[in-house]
Amino acid sequence: MYRICIAALMTVMICGPGCEPSAQERFEATEKLLSAWDKNIKGSMADYIRVLIGEGADVNARNRDGGTPLMAAARHSTIPEIVTLLIEKGADVNAKDKQDSTPLMYAARYSSTPEIVTLLVEKGAEVNPRNIAGSTPLMFAALKTPEIVTLLIEAGADVNARTLTGWTPLMYASSPEVVTLLIEAGADVNAKNDGGITPPGWAKNPEIIKLLKAAGAKE
Template sequence: MLEKEMIAAASAGNAAELRELIKRGATLDARDASGATALLVATHENRIDAARALIEAGADVNAKDKIEDSPYLYAGARGHLEILKLTLANGADLKSTNRYGGTALIPAAERGHVETVKTLIEAGVDVDHVNRLGWTALIEAIILGTGGEKHTEIVRLLIDAGANVNLADGEGVSPLSHARQRGYGRIEKLLTAAGAR
C-alpha cells in the first residue's frame, strides 16, 4: 500500500510526503504498472523537489521501466535539466542506453535542448555513440532538428566537443549531405569549417 502512495506522491511532486513514506518503510524501488519507479514518475512530471527527496534517500537514477527509460535517460531526453544534474551527481550511468540504443545525448540533441546537451557533453557522454538506427547525436540534430538557432548551436557544441563530422548514418549519408539536402546553410558552414566532406 505504501508503494502506491509513493507513486502518487512522486507524481504530485509532494516531497514532504515522500520523505514521510520513506521514514515509514516504503521501498524506494516501488514500481507502477509501466515499471516506472517513484523517481521516474517524478521525473516524468519534472517534479524537482520530489526527485531530490528520492535521490537523497538513495533512489536508483538508472532503474529502467518496461520501455527502457530511466530517470537519467528521461531527464536528458526531455531537457529536465535540474533533475538531470541531480542524476549526474548521483551515479548516472553515462553509457546506459534507451530502447533505440541511444544515450541521453542523442534525443537531447534531436529535441533542441541546448543546456542539456552542454551538460551531457561536460559529463562525458560519448558524442559519437551510434544508436540502433545508425544515427549519432550530430546526425539526429540535423535530420530531426529544425535547422534553427537551437539545433545550429547544438551542432556547434558537438563539433567543439570533438564529434566526428564525417561519421555517416547507417545508409552512408554524411552529416554534411543531410544538412545540404535540408538547406541548413549555417549548419553546413559549421560542418565544412570542421572538415566535413
C-alpha cells in the same frame, strides 16, 4: 485527475512514536507514489512525496512499464528537491524500465531543468547507458537544450555513440548551438548511419549545414 490536499493528507497520516506503517499502508503509499504525477496536488509535491515515503512507500517500486518514481520525477518535475529526496531514500539512479531507459534518459529527453541532470550525474548515474534502440541520454538532449548537452559532455558523454541503426548525437542535433557543442567536443561530422545518411545530409537548417561544412563535412 485527483486533487489531493497535502495538509489533509499529513493530518490523516500522523503516527505516534514507534508506530510502523502496516503492509496495507505501505502498499497504498507505494501506489500513490507511482502515480503522484497523474494527480492534481494542492500544495507542495515535495511534501506529498515526503509523506508517502514516511508511510513506507517503496522508492524503487515499478509501474506496468517498469518505470520508477525517480524516472517520473526526472521526466515531470522541475523541482530538484524531489529528485534529491528520492535518491537519499535509496532510489536507484541507474534503474532501467522495459525499454531500458534510465532516469537520466528521462531527464535528458523531457526535462528543462539542468539541475536535475546534474543531481543524477553527481549521484552516480551512468552517462552513456543505452536503451533498446541503442539511444543515449546525449542523443535525447541534442534534440532540446544546449545546457543539458553541455552538462552531459562535461560528464563524459560519448559524442560519437551510435544507435543500433547508426545514428549519432550530431544527427539528432536540433539547433546550431547544439551542433557547435558537439563539433567542439569531437563529434564526427562525416559519420554515416546504416542508411548512408550523414549529418549534413539529414540537416534541414541552413545554419546547421553551414556549421557542418565549415567543420569539414562532405555532402
